[in-house]
Amino acid sequence: MKIAGLMKDIPVNCRLIGDGETEINQLCTDSRKVTPGCLFFCIPGMHMDAHDFAPEAVKKGAKALVVERELNVACPQILVENVRLAMSYISSRFFSDPSKEMKIIGITGTKGKTTTSFLLKSILEKAGHKVGLIGTVCTLIGDEEHESGKTTPDPVEFQEILRKMADAKCEYVVMEVSAHALAMHRVAGITFEAAGFLNLSLDHLDYFKTMENYLAAKLEIISLADKMIVNVDDERVRDAMEERKVKYTKIGIREKADQYTRNIEITENGLSFKLFFHKRAEMDIALQLTGIFNVYNAMMAASLADSCGIGAEAIEKGLASLKAVPGRIELLDTHTEYRVILDYAHSPDALENILKAVRQTTKGRLIALFGCGGGRDRLKRPVMGRIGGELADLSIITSDNPRNEDPNEIISQITEGIRETKGEYVIIENRREAIRHALTIAEKNDTVVLAGKGHETYQEIMGEKQPFDEKVIVQELLDEIMGGM
Secondary structure: OEHHHHHOOOOOOEEEEOOOOOEOOEEEOOHHHOOOOEEEEOOEOOOOEHHHHHHHHHHOOOOEEEEOOOOOOOOOEEEEOOHHHHHHHHHHHHOOOHHHHOEEEEEEOOOOHHHHHHHHHHHHHHOOOOEEEEOOOEEEEOOEEEEOOOOOOOHHHHHHHHHHHHHOOOOEEEEEOOHHHHHOOOOOOOOEOEEEEOOOOOOOHHHHOOHHHHHHHHHHHHHHEOOEEEEOOOHHHHHHHHHHOOOOEEEEOOOOOOEEEEEEEEEOOEEEEEEEEOOOEEEEEEEOOOOHHHHHHHHHHHHHHHHOOOOHHHHHHHHHHOOOEOOEOEEOOOOOOOEEEEEOOOOHHHHHHHHHHHHOOOOOOEEEEEOOOOOOOOOHHHHHHHHHHHHOOEEEEOOOOOEOOOHHHHHHHHHHHHOOOOOEEEEOOOHHHHHHHHHHHOOOOOEEEEEOOOOOOEEEEOOEEEEOOHHHHHHHHHHHHHHOO
16 A cells, blocks of 8 residues: 555644655564565654664665654655554554444453453354454454454554454454553544443553543543443442543443342352343343352443344343353362362452452352562552452462562562451462462362463563463372372
């Protein structure tokens, strides 16, 4: 595609310096991956500015640049106010605007996005539609699975994925929309058929600095959505929506809502409830997932589907048929007298929810193994320690993606919070050895919760991702433990 074609009618201020007839065969954001004939986006970042790498990109064959300041290089340049914003529109144009060929449904919130997206995909498929899914765990084009990087991919990758989904004849795309994606304009130009806002709790303050900034980023989804569904039991989200005076559908358990539940029953094997659609219908919902938070996730999935015209039968069948979501309150097949549950909980609210949910069905001790990621929000570390101390019978404090930080320093910040409680805890920095300890001391009717990694299959230590699949590790350790008896 020619540069002039990429720029045509995009809703951003841009000025072409050079030849608009230059042909572009690829888009690139990393100077190390430049290929001859590509358009290179000079993105200014927190730690590096890609404008500095523009000469290297041109030397490798980049035919043109997208820049925020004019550079002294011998190739055409598209001068814009915001490279990230322009990148979303240019990427969409390069891949022939794939989002216009499908209905896109977005889900935001601190927790529950992944489970809700899987539930909604299941509903839409029961209604006979081919569905694409973009999220934290993976990307799915129908049943075809692709590896996922970010919760919401960068614009070039995102639009390329959408093109593949459109070419595969997907009718719907269900996607998780992170606050980072909204703040960095990754989904600019997308119109969501419907969007859901699940909740807001402490997370990502390393980037957003304040909860007000974090909330403001997530609320950007309002301007992109034709219809909004909001969990009004979350007071901060509800109040923010009321301040903006926009039309939206309210869901909730406690609050007066358009769509609400009654007769909630939670067991070890799942949950059930009656779902009331305001002035219209009543549904009997049964899930193979457990935990009160999955009531909200199911309600959101049902309400988003309903807003798109999906009928009650498909909603009921879709919710009932989903057996599990990878790394979300996932019961491992250990063949032991105690349970081992894998969960992605890596924020205070998520850890509290999983421990409260598991406590309801635990007859013995609740053993919680968790840590906190390095290079991320430090404020949540003592909070998570306090939650572990208050809700678990034993907390095993360990590493969880320490990245470039000293893992023992992270652990010391977690223990600041747990020491405020009367909770019993041990510190085992090596996560594999921490899991071994948990499996060794667990007894009949106990539950071991491995929190933080979930679907991840690596540990990030000193900037290097090392293989670490907890499903595999648990089985290896159990084989060693049982073999030594």
